[in-house]
Amino acid sequence: MSEILSKFITNFNSLNRGYNKNLGRAPHKPILLLAIIQQIDKGNINSNRIFITPELLLSFNNFWNLLVDSKHITNFALPFFHMRSEPFWYLVTQPSMKLKITKSKSIKSFKSLKETIAFAEIDKDLFLLLSESVNRLFFVENLLNNYFPNTKSNFSFNNINVEEEKIEYQILNEEKIEYQNSLDELRATLDEDKFEEELFIRGGLFKKTIPKIYNYSCCISQMKIESSTNAQMIDACHIVPFSISNDDTIPNGISLSPNLHRAFDRGLITINKDYVVRISPVVNENNSVFSLSQFNGKRIILPEKTSWFPSVESLQWHNKEIFII
DSSP states (O other), rough: OHHHHHHHHHHHHHOOOETTTEEEEOOOHHHHHHHHHHHHHHHHOOOSSSOOOHHHHHHHHHHHHHOOOOOHHHHHHSHHHGGGTTTEEEEOOOTTOOOBTTSSBBBHHHHHHHEEEEEEEEOOOHHHHHHHHHHHHHHHHHHHHHTTEEEEGGGGTTTTOHHHHHHHHHHHHHHHHHHHHHHHHHEEEEEEEEHHHHHHHHHHHHHHHHHTTTTTTOOOTOOOOOOOOOOOSSEEEEEHHHHHOOOSSSGGGEEEOHHHHHEEEEEEEOOOSBBBBETTOOOOOOOOOOOOOGHHHHHOOOOOSSSOOOOOHHHHHHHHOOOOO
């Protein structure tokens, strides 16, 4: 074993973990490390910067359900914040933001974590080690043996994530009212912090699913850009904002390039009930390959299934409430 590998294995084996006399040592940090290793394995993390993403949170929740057999309460914000006590983890705050810490010197909530923390950085040497599949397997085996010896047989990088599949099914298939009722039930049963996590995950899956069903193309301009780094250049746009509609179902979404997304949100363009683009009369622009006017009267591309077509009701709301006449 190399000296650098030995150093990080020692770090992983001696994590600073909270202790409760009834529950024992907290499992949160090793679960987060396993989730990070999985996201590196999937290509969703491709640098030493660890961002707070729906994919990472889903992995954390999935591994928690598979491995944790104590009565500890799952909480993603705690290990992401408290991992800063480890020598390989550094928190980077948002510009001009300060950490909001409770009297017990912990992070206040998941919402506070997202608002305050831009990302965490792991040691570059550690990331280089984890970039190699053989090392990832070694670290995973070490974490499982050290922290989850009784449940390690449940672990697999390829396990179906039941939570993710359930939410994707709802986004793809549920009617708006049914989806809104599901959210109301969750709001009534979950505490505020867990509900905030739930909304974050659902919003992330909406952003991933909408471009996918439009073949990663802008439905107006048909712009499509692919890269080997999984960079997403097409936005998922809510027709009626989620803050108003509580609706992450497919018919309340369209795929747009970033400039057209901004124009749609600001009422400079709209789409009518016949799926035809209209440009606001307030738009005044020169002739350019980037002009909005070139799309006036153009019919958008539509998803494969008619049940995924943009909701006429939602489009009419946008025509009336957002579009500038």
